[in-house]
Amino acid sequence: MxxxxxxxxxxxxxxxxxxxxxxxxxxxxxxxxxxxxxxxxxxxxxxxxxxxxxxxxxxxxxxxxxxxxxxxxxxxxxxxxxxxxxxxxxxxxxxxxxxxxxxxxxxxxxxxxxPCAVNFTQAAGAALTDISAAAKDGTLGVLQGVDIIVTYPHWPRAWQQAADWLRLRKEGGMTREVISHFLFVSLRILGPLELVWAQPDYPAQSDLCETHVAARLANQAGLPVTILGSVGGAQPDRQEVTIKGSKTSRRITDFYRDAVSSGQNFEPIAAEPHNPRATSLKAQLDDLVLLLAGKPNRLATLEEALHVQILIETILKNHPTN
Incomplete structure (x- = not known):
């Protein structure tokens, strides 16, 4: 049925x-x-x-x-x-x-x-699944931490303009919309995180969302997660999370491009799918079927989503004017 x-x-x-x-x-x-x-x-x-x-x-x-x-x-x-x-x-x-x-x-x-789940789109993807396995089986070596870099020439991006709330501080901003995805990845690899420090910057107009954010988090073993986000300047979109290991490191770019480095340039793990978005959404839906059938699945749980939200909202409020 x-x-x-x-x-x-x-x-x-x-x-x-x-x-x-x-x-x-x-x-x-x-x-x-x-x-x-x-x-x-x-x-x-x-x-x-x-x-x-x-x-x-x-x-x-x-x-x-x-x-x-x-x-x-x-x-x-x-x-x-x-x-x-x-x-x-x-x-x-x-x-x-x-x-x-x-x-x-x-x-x-x-x-x-x-049955409940939250749509962090990388949860059931091949990249996060493979990197999680590599972190556990020793392929990465000793984990060293995670770097998150997100930069845009404009926010919201051109294809998001119809969603006006994304530009407003109350509900929008790149930290909630994009950096949260990569914090979820970090959480899956490193376990629970705590905020060490954060600095978001906001424009003069008080209802607009952040234009820059820097933050440092750490897991229970003290491994760092470093965040850099910025808006402005003539540049292409940049969205990447790097999981660093002593033997090899892995980088996910634009949510699905998985690459590996052993100290040299990052090299793609596999050929890109013909339609990356379709591949990603199908994987999420396949695991949603498993969830509804009461079977093990890779979707983000309510607890994981809540943990990410707490971190994000603490980052955004950690500002002298707030």
């Missing part, structure tokens, strides 16, 4: 996931909803058979799985509404923006006992 799915939030990520759910043999999108009528109309081209619901609750009622791609603020209410109806929940990251609210969300979802 296919997994009847409702998609709440039909912006960029919602439409992408909707498209790939419709291509996956295990999923059927039966209901969609977004407060913007234009977003609903645009999404219908991917799932013409789905019901355009009058509100989020109506979409939730007709599904077995609810995928929440809406902005962070309303996500808790929709997740709990779904869980109260015994629906499985797949949430976009970040888990939230208010730590106390997210602590309560995780507690309530665990009490309901429905």
């Amino acid at each position: 296919v997994i009847k799915t409702a998609v709440i939030g039909l912006g960029i990520m919602g439409q992408r996931m909707l498209e790939h759910m419709e291509q996956h043999p295990e999923f059927e999108v039966v209901g969609i909803w977004d407060p913007e009528a234009g977003a609903c109309q645009a999404a219908q081209r991917y799932a013409p058979g789905a019901v355009v619901a009058t509100d989020a609750i109506s979409a939730i009622e007709i599904a077995d799985l609810v995928y929440l791609a809406c902005p962070p603020a309303p996500r808790k209410a929709y997740a709990l509404a779904a869980a109260a109806q015994d629906k499985a929940v797949f949430l976009e990251k970040p888990l939230g923006i208010n730590v106390e609210e997210s602590l309560d969300l995780v507690h309530q979802l665990e009490t309901y006992g429905v």
Whole structure:
């Protein structure tokens, strides 16, 4: 039987996931909803058979799985509404923006006992799976730490302009949207992390998100995770996380390009997939099927997502003017 799915939030990520759910043999999108009528109309081209619901609750009622791609603020209410109806929940990251609210969300979802996961897109990917194995079997040697570098000429990026909330300090910014992905990778490799220090910089307009961030975190053994993020200047996007070992190091660029170095230039591990985004989303959906079947899977747990959120929000608030 296919997994009847409702998609709440039909912006960029919602439409992408909707498209790939419709291509996956295990999923059927039966209901969609977004407060913007234009977003609903645009999404219908991917799932013409789905019901355009009058509100989020109506979409939730007709599904077995609810995928929440809406902005962070309303996500808790929709997740709990779904869980109260015994629906499985797949949430976009970040888990939230208010730590106390997210602590309560995780507690309530665990009490309901429905299958839940958070969409950190590298979780089921080949790169993180292979690097995790290499870290455990000694291929990397002794782990030395992780470096995260994220730089952009503009934020939000050109393809994100329709999601206006991404430029605002309340819910948006590159630290929540991108650096969180690489902190999740670091968490999977190094285990729980604690913030050592952080310095985010904000523009003069008080409602806008950070333009620069630097931070240092460490795991329980003291291994460092170093973060550098910046916006501005004529440059291409740069998104990379390097897992450093005494024998070899691995670098993931743009979420999926996996390369290795033993001291020389980083060399690709394998040929790039024909459609990296499709490959990544299919891997996430394959593991989502496993989650719903009660089987082991690689998706990000609520606890992992909460840990990442706590780190991110602490970084963003660690500023003299906050």
